[in-house]
Amino acid sequence: MTIISISLPDESIEALERIEKALDLKGRSETVRISLKMAESEIKKMESLEGEMEGVLVIVHGTHGDQWMNTIQHRYEKIIKTQMHSHLQNRNCLEVMILSSDSGTLSKMMEDIYGAGKADYIKFVRSR
Numbered sequence: 646m647t648i649i650s651i652s653l654p655d656e657s658i659e660a661l662e663r664i665e666k667a668l669d670l671k672g673r674s675e676t677v678r679i680s681l682k683m684a685e686s687e688i689k690k691m692e693s694l695e696g697e698m699e700g701v702l703v704i705v706h707g708t709h710g711d712q713w714m715n716t717i718q719h720r721y722e723k724i725i726k727t728q729m730h731s732h733l734q735n736r737n738c739l740e741v742m743i744l745s746s747d748s749g750t751l752s753k754m755m756e757d758i759y760g761a762g763k764a765d766y767i768k769f770v771r772s773r
Contacts, residue, residue: 661673661676691755694751694752694771695748696747696748697746697748698744698746698747698751698772699745699771700743700769700771700772701741701743701744702740702742702744702768703740703741703766703767703768703769703770704739704740704742704767705737705738705739705740705764705765705766706737706738706763706764706765707735707736707738707765709732709736709738713761713763714740714763717754717761718742720754720757721754724744724746724750724751725742725743725744726743726744727742727743728742728743729741729742755767755769
């Protein structure tokens with residue numbers, strides 16, 4: 646097994662510790678390995694999407710004053726059938742969008758959202 650060294654901000658260390666405790670894991674190394682497997686599983690799920698689909702996209706982000714989400718919503722307005730924006734505690738925002746799209750466009754939208762690095766939670770629930 647290869648050993649690597651990484652630097653993480655305090656909030657990522659806190660998240661790592663929460664994951665370790667929630668999954669009853671033994672140490673940070675195991676927690677990082679499991680977290681990577683979970684992320685890889687999400688990527689594989691997105692890569693396996695085919696054809697036309699509909700579903701709900703849920704995003705939580707803490708960038709209330711930042712326009713990045715508006716930019717993405719305008720870029721993909723043709724596939725967003727309905728959207729809701731709500732203010733949560735601590736200046737976080739909740740975005741809920743009903744989408745109808747081909748898999749390629751949806752995958753590109755998800756890449757743009759993940760790539761921005763500003764979302765705390767992203768989940769697409771496919772309805773068909």
